[in-house]
Amino acid sequence: MENLQSLLHGFTIAVTVPHLTLMVIGVLLGILVGVLPGLGAPNGVSLLLPLTFGMQPVSAIILLSSMYWGALFGGSVTSILFNIPGEPSSVATTFDGYPMARDGRPTTALATAFGSAAFGALVGVVLITFLASWVAQVALAFGPPEYFAVYFLAFASFVGMGGAAPIKTVVALAIGFAIAAIGIDTVSGSVRLTMGIDELVKGVSFVVAVMGLFGIGELLIAVEEEFQARAVSSRVDWKEVFRALGRLPQHGIALLRSAAIGCWMGITPGGPTAASFMSYGIAKRFSRNGAHFGTGEAEGIVAPETADHAAGTSALLPMLSLGIPGSATAAVMMGGLMIWGLNPGPMLFVDQKDFVWGLIASMYVGNIVAVALVLLTVPVFAALMRIPFAVIAPLIVIICVVGAYSVSNSFLDVVLMLGFGVVGYLFKKLHYPLAPLVLAIVIGDKAEDAFRQAMLMSKGSLGIFFANRLVTTLVLAGMALLLLPLALQIVRLLRKPEEAADEKVRTI
Amino acid sequence: MKITSKLLLSTTAFMLAGALPATAAWQPQKPIEFVATAGPGGGTDNLARAVQSIVTKYKLTDQPIVVVNKGGGSGAEGYVYGKASAGDPYKVIFGTSNAWQQPLVSKVAFNYTDLTPIAAMAQDEFLLWVKEDAPYKTAGDFLKAAAATEFKMGGAQSKDTDEVLTRMIEKAARVKFTYIPFKSGAEAAVQLAGGHIDAHVNNPSESLGQWRGSTQRPLCAFSPKRLPQGPKVTTSEGWSDVPTCVEQGLAISQYEQPRTVWLPGKVSPEQAAFYVDLLKKVQATPEWKDYIEKTSQVDTFLTGPALDNFIKQDLEHVKQVAGEQGWLVK
Numbered sequence: 066m067e068n069l070q071s072l073l074h075g076f077t078i079a080v081t082v083p084h085l086t087l088m089v090i091g092v093l094l095g096i097l098v099g100v101l102p103g104l105g106a107p108n109g110v111s112l113l114l115p116l117t118f119g120m121q122p123v124s125a126i127i128l129l130s131s132m133y134w135g136a137l138f139g140g141s142v143t144s145i146l147f148n149i150p151g152e153p154s155s156v157a158t159t160f161d162g163y164p165m166a167r168d169g170r171p172t173t174a175l176a177t178a179f180g181s182a183a184f185g186a187l188v189g190v191v192l193i194t195f196l197a198s199w200v201a202q203v204a205l206a207f208g209p210p211e212y213f214a215v216y217f218l219a220f221a222s223f224v225g226m227g228g229a230a231p232i233k234t235v236v237a238l239a240i241g242f243a244i245a246a247i248g249i250d251t252v253s254g255s256v257r258l259t260m261g262i263d264e265l266v267k268g269v270s271f272v273v274a275v276m277g278l279f280g281i282g283e284l285l286i287a288v289e290e291e292f293q294a295r296a297v298s299s300r301v302d303w304k305e306v307f308r309a310l311g312r313l314p315q316h317g318i319a320l321l322r323s324a325a326i327g328c329w330m331g332i333t334p335g336g337p338t339a340a341s342f343m344s345y346g347i348a349k350r351f352s353r354n355g356a357h358f359g360t361g362e363a364e365g366i367v368a369p370e371t372a373d374h375a376a377g378t379s380a381l382l383p384m385l386s387l388g389i390p391g392s393a394t395a396a397v398m399m400g401g402l403m404i405w406g407l408n409p410g411p412m413l414f415v416d417q418k419d420f421v422w423g424l425i426a427s428m429y430v431g432n433i434v435a436v437a438l439v440l441l442t443v444p445v446f447a448a449l450m451r452i453p454f455a456v457i458a459p460l461i462v463i464i465c466v467v468g469a470y471s472v473s474n475s476f477l478d479v480v481l482m483l484g485f486g487v488v489g490y491l492f493k494k495l496h497y498p499l500a501p502l503v504l505a506i507v508i509g510d511k512a513e514d515a516f517r518q519a520m521l522m523s524k525g526s527l528g529i530f531f532a533n534r535l536v537t538t539l540v541l542a543g544m545a546l547l548l549l550p551l552a553l554q555i556v557r558l559l560r561k562p563e564e565a566a567d568e569k570v571r572t573i
Numbered sequence: 574m575k576i577t578s579k580l581l582l583s584t585t586a587f588m589l590a591g592a593l594p595a596t597a598a599w600q601p602q603k604p605i606e607f608v609a610t611a612g613p614g615g616g617t618d619n620l621a622r623a624v625q626s627i628v629t630k631y632k633l634t635d636q637p638i639v640v641v642n643k644g645g646g647s648g649a650e651g652y653v654y655g656k657a658s659a660g661d662p663y664k665v666i667f668g669t670s671n672a673w674q675q676p677l678v679s680k681v682a683f684n685y686t687d688l689t690p691i692a693a694m695a696q697d698e699f700l701l702w703v704k705e706d707a708p709y710k711t712a713g714d715f716l717k718a719a720a721a722t723e724f725k726m727g728g729a730q731s732k733d734t735d736e737v738l739t740r741m742i743e744k745a746a747r748v749k750f751t752y753i754p755f756k757s758g759a760e761a762a763v764q765l766a767g768g769h770i771d772a773h774v775n776n777p778s779e780s781l782g783q784w785r786g787s788t789q790r791p792l793c794a795f796s797p798k799r800l801p802q803g804p805k806v807t808t809s810e811g812w813s814d815v816p817t818c819v820e821q822g823l824a825i826s827q828y829e830q831p832r833t834v835w836l837p838g839k840v841s842p843e844q845a846a847f848y849v850d851l852l853k854k855v856q857a858t859p860e861w862k863d864y865i866e867k868t869s870q871v872d873t874f875l876t877g878p879a880l881d882n883f884i885k886q887d888l889e890h891v892k893q894v895a896g897e898q899g900w901l902v903k
Contacts, residue, residue: 111613111642118626208769209753249646252754254731254900255679256646263653263682267645387766388759388782397613399759403778404619406867410782473643473650514756521753522725522769 072194075422078123079430087124088131088427092435095135096442099151100143101464104471105272106136106152107393114401122405123423129401130381130427133394134186134435137337137377141178141370142446146171147461149280149468153271154337154373156503157345159279161358161365168361171447172302176309176440177363178370181320183436184313185371188324189331189378190428197414200332200379201386207333209518210529214539215330216512219339221543223346223504231551233497241505244269245513252517264477271338273469274506277482278499280465282489284458306443309363316367319348323368327375332383336392337376338507342500344372350550378428385413385421598850599843601636603663610651610668612644615757616778616868620695620832621667623864627855634851647671647730649681656687658837662844665691666835671733673884674891678732678900685884687838691848693831693875693883694856695865697776698800699738700791700815701823704765712793712821715772719748726750727761727770732900734830735761738774738795740894745824765789776830777812777869793818795828803866812869831873831883849876 078084098109110129117125140152145162158178165174192200207215224234247258248268259265313320323344330340348368349358358365380392388409390396402409407417414421449457469482492499523529531537607625611617618640625638643651648671655666666688673685701712709715718724728735731754739752753770755761758779764770766788773780777800783789784806793816794800800812819826834852836845855861856874865872875883895901 107613111618111640115622115626115629115640205763205767208764208767249649249679249681250731251756252731254647254733254754256649256681263657264650266653266681267643267650387763393613400613400615400619400622403868404623404864406863408782408785411786411788412782416785473645474641518753518755521751524751 068195068197071418071422072426074418075424075426076430078419078423079127079426084124084127084427085430085434087128088431088434089438091128091131092135092431092438095132095137095435096139096439097135098132099136099139099141101151101468104468106133106140107397108471109136110394110397111400114397114404117401118404122402122407122417123420125401125405126398126420126424127427127431129398130424131431131435133377133398134428134431135438136394137186137374138179138182138435138439141182142175143464145174145178145366146446146449147280147457147464148283149461149465150275153275153507154341154377155369156275156279156338157341157369157500158366158373160345160369160500161360161362163283164359165361165363165366166450170361171450172305172443173309173363174361174366175443175446176306177313177366179436179439179443180310180313181316181323181367181371182374183432184320185324185327185374185376186378186428186432188371189328189375190425190432192328192379193382193425193428197382197386200382201411204332204383204387206535209515209522210532210536211539212333213512213515213519214530214536214543215333215335216339216508216515218539218543218546219330219335219343219508220504220512221546222343222350223501224547230496234501237492237497237499237502238505241502242509242513244274244506245509251510251514252521262477264475267473268510269481269506270472270478271507272472273478273482274485275503276465276468277485277487278489278492278503280461281483281486282493282499284461285486285490286493287454288458303444306440312363313367316364319352319364319367320371322351323348323371324375327372327377328379330372331376331379331392335376335508337373337380339504340376341369341373342504342507345369378432381424381428385409385424386411599662599841599847601634601663601847604637604639605634606664607638607640608651608654608664608666609640609642610644610648610666610671611642613642615644616697616776617648617667617669617832618642618644619868620864623861624667624852624855627858627860628851630860631854631858633854646681647675647733649675649679649683652683652685652688653681655835655837656683659687660839661837662840662847664837665848666837668833668835669734669830670833670887670891672833672835673888674733674737676902677888677891677895678902680902685835688835689838689840689845690880690884691834691836691845691876692852693833693873693880694852695832695868695870696873697778697830697832697870699734699774699776699795699828699830700780701742701772701793701795701818702762702765702775702780702789702791703772704768704789705787707771709792711816712818712823715792716746716748716823719746719750724748724750724771725753725769727753727755727764727773729756729758729761730754732895732898735774737891737894738825738828740898741825741828742774742823744897762789781806781869791815793821793823795825797826801871803869829871831875832870 098104140155141158143149143151144155144158145166148159148163150156162174247265250257326344327340345368349355352364354362380395384390384395384399390399399409466479469478472478519529530540607621609618609621621640625640643654651666658664675681676684726739736752739750758775761773762775762780762783765773766783795818802813803811805811
């Protein structure tokens with residue numbers, strides 16, 4: 066009840082004309098940086114940061130967090146329309162969002178994505194409101210072995226899904242791990258796999274890889290397969306926006322499950338990207354329509370979007386209460402907190418009540434502002450799909466090149482991005498799955514660090530992964546997820562060999 | 574008449590144009606890039622952005638300043654970028670002592686001699702931290718316990734300042750630690766709060782919130798004298814209440830991390846002088862004092878021979894530790 070009172074007090078701070086204006090500005094700027102690939106929320110927020118130095122901390126955080134919400138929403142737009150994820154965490158949205166948009170239903174895809182995203186964010190904020198202190202305690206229980214177990218669980222939920230041959234999945238994973246290993250190794254401090262290119266010491270940016278693999282890769286396939294005007298006749302239909310929103314409750318179970326996964330990954334710092342992948346993987350395995358995933362299934366949009374936003378929102382909690390940022394953007398905001406003279410940590414909730422509860426209240430209001438604004442833009446964005454392929458294709462190339470360059474103003478990144486484009490094309494051609502590759506690039510190095518830190522702690526004994534209940538449960542759950550499809554496949558093969566062979570193979 | 578006046582005018586103009594560069598010092602003619610050799614939100618990034626906002630607020634230069642983050646490879650990305658920008662006075666690199674320490678222990682494609690040192694401003698202190706409910710009251714208690722079992726010491730990065738200090742403690746106190754490298758000091762602080770490690774040697778700002786929140790406390794400071802009196806951190810204690818490590822029988826009298834500012838190599842002395850002057854002006858503002866206090870750093874300004882000397886001494890010192898540990902790259 067005390068929390069509820071504090072929250073009401075927070076609303077009196079957040080719902081004022083200047084703060085509402087800041088929210089609208091923040092959200093609009095956020096949508097802009099989210100839509101442009103390569104710019105992204107972390108960069109957008111750091112560009113805005115110096116402007117906030119003279120502001121009240123609570124106004125400053127409202128502006129920055131609103132920008133974050135806007136960017137999270139905006140990131141899905143290019144994923145759905147052009148198969149180019151604007152944000153790393155919207156990669157999984159491309160799997161079903163893009164096929165659906167290409168089928169002439171961009172309005173439905175966008176509205177579904179925004180609607181479920183808003184639901185995810187709402188669950189995240191409610192969690193923060195009522196369980197703040199409990200959640201902070203849970204996060205403290207995570208040491209290196211527990212972190213590794215969480216990453217293992219994320220991998221396990223994704224490996225073995227999809228129709229790709231298991232060996233191809235392993236190859237894709239291995240390539241991803243190798244790419245993640247490029248640069249300086251945290252544990253030994255030595256430089257790895259830079260192959261004489263000095264600049265590679267910084268590692269391969271995930272955004273660069275994804276823009277090439279998805280954006281350029283898809284373009285190459287399209288050029289080869291059907292070099293014709295591929296304009297989609299999508300009518301701008303306001304009613305469809307509401308119809309799509311109205312259909313969301315049909316996916317109730319997926320919504321709740323994805324929100325739970327998102328909150329969990331946001332708190333345990335797995336991050337929004339891992340959350341969206343894991344949620345998609347689990348949805349595909351357990352959904353009735355699982356077999357149709359990857360062809361434009363609404364649930365395939367609901368799952369990653371809900372988890373992404375639930376994680377993005379709840380990631381702010383460990384930042385405030387522990388000083389560990391759950392996402393790259395949260396890290397930038399934490400830098401801001403220090404400059405505004407606030408110290409993230411357990412005392413923030415006691416010392417800076419106005420700030421903390423003003424922020425939490427602004428999350429409710431800010432997300433409502435964001436979803437309203439973003440739904441207004443749906444017809445505009447959907448109309449982009451009507452532009453003929455011959456016009457849009459060069460634009461996509463330009464967006465990818467500019468996006469890759471702007472990640473760290475480096476030409477090498479542009480070359481890498483184009484290289485990844487070729488890799489993406491080859492993967493599709495040879496029916497290798499892209500998802501495991503991407504997942505390994507994102508969390509491969511984190512998983513490796515956590516594993517090796519754990520090994521240092523235990524002096525090389527694997528027993529540390531069964532040392533307490535938490536880590537044992539996580540590891541066992543991961544193993545079960547990993548072995549489940551294998552077991553199912555064996556059973557199916559034993560029963561009806563001919564039917565199993567007939568199964569349509571679709572790789573994502 | 575007309576012709577003469579025109580001639581006169583142009584002569585004056587010519588003289589003015591010729592005279593200006595000779596008297597006025599070098600001034601930037603295009604936007605300046607501040608390169609933070611750390612990700613957004615890190616200590617180095619905060620410094621670059623604080624300097625940017627002060628310069629902009631007081632209009633210390635006419636040119637706009639952009640901050641870019643090149644924190645890949647523990648900062649190596651930014652230094653390599655600086656090396657590649659030789660002769661370009663519009664790139665200002667913000668770093669730490671890893672500019673000269675990193676090339677010693679890993680095969681990175683730069684050395685600090687590829688850059689032009691401008692200044693060291695602000696020093697971060699190091700303290701020895703334990704969990705709030707740990708039984709040790711002094712550094713002596715802690716080391717006595719460390720002699721009996723092998724403690725897990727966390728820190729930011731591998732073979733970097735935190736591990737160097739850990740190895741120095743080992744040598745000074747004849748104990749052995751298992752060093753666990755994390756991505757940042759903030760991560761190590763949370764790991765200590767969760768009881769996954771036994772101690773770390775974080776900077777004040779990295780564990781300030783944790784100390785206030787009673788999840789961990791400092792045992793001693795690696796500083797020749799006690800830290801300056803600031804506002805109280807907890808209800809009863811502030812930084813000046815933390816004893817020095819020497820007081821407590823741990824013979825490491827000084828260890829600190831300077832925040833350093835560099836230009837790329839091959840810039841002219843006038844260009845370097847402009848930035849030294851600029852940073853001096855920044856340091857004189859109340860906003861700078863505010864920044865120093867809020868981030869619990871120590872205000873210093875080293876430039877010219879004093880800075881060279883500091884680098885040389887620190888380098889010798891790190892070389893010795895790295896040599897003993899077998900870290901030096903061939």
